[in-house]
Amino acid sequence: METRTVAAPAWGTSAGRSSLISTHRVLRNTYALLSLTLLFSAAVAGAGVLFNWPHPGMLVSLIGTFGLLFLVHKLQNRAAAIPAVFALTGFMGYTLGPVLNAYLQLPGGAQTIAMALSATGVTFLAMSAWALQSKRDFSFLGGFLFAGMVIALLAGLVGFFFEIPALSLAVAGAVALLSAGLILFETSRIVHGGETNYVMATVGLFVSIYNLFTSLLALFGFGGQSE
Template structure:
């Protein structure tokens, strides 16, 4: 399970020096530019991550383990944060999303081995895509401000991370199932939160916006995969 805490601040960041530096935060043209760049980069990272996951699945590569997963995730996330305004920002983003795709491969292997595994993966993928499109469209159409959710989402993700680690270490399936449900709800909230920040001009760095949305989509998919997998394994 991977969670992101890097984008819950309600304060706007400095924009990327790629044409946004002389615009006013919240300007319609800037918002459109950030949205366009964010969704374009998000699409590319999702395709790249899926490709890495499929390669990991095909080659039957082993799972990196809890410690390496957390170290790799937070280490690469920190690198993206530090390099967000440099030419190395995009390579860092693809390194992070590629690593997360690698961690997804063993999970897909396990899910596909369950009864009805193919249907479970397809259902989780479809539900994730539909949820993301619905929530993003809602914010884009209504322009509602969800920035007030930042503190709640941050605390919720911290609790979910700690509970998720405890469920893995102490082998508590029931707790793991509860964490998956919690992460799915928090991920949906993060999609609303980050999209709202972009629309409102609070997020002007499309690299950081992409990472936040990618992690939310990733966590939503893996959580739904775990939840649907429980139903499939009991058939």
């Protein structure tokens, strides 16, 4: 039986141009929504610092975050997905506020937060530029990165409940590296048409940025305390 190979549409063809326009639209919408959600989450976190809101606790944070992630996934193709995204990012900002407040009470805490924020921004820009400019497909990293995140989450829970600082520090370093890899992976998926829903693309990048920032915060905070 004869088999035929169907080539992907070239960029010079009508189908190729249509695919390129669609990719640019997803990128534009993703970065627009990501910017708004980052600002909204930062505002909620800032309010938490200003009004000294208490931390909801590990259990509530996990249930709230994963519950809202599930809600966004269910609504991803509906208009209600946008409010759900802001609910998720706002809740994550709410959980971050008390953490920032705790760091601000420490000597050099403001500097630690500024360093973590700067490093997060530089890493995001570097990983995004690499994915956009190199045109390489980094989808092969997906399985390794997600498996690594699951392992890091479980190890982090062990370090938290059994109060093992060395394990928690190692997990923070691993999550920082994995989050940088996920930014590269997720941006590459958009560029190569693997992710066509800008809502899910936004959530993926937001969570990676959030995890990167909190991990760097823990690393820099530990380094500052050990001096």
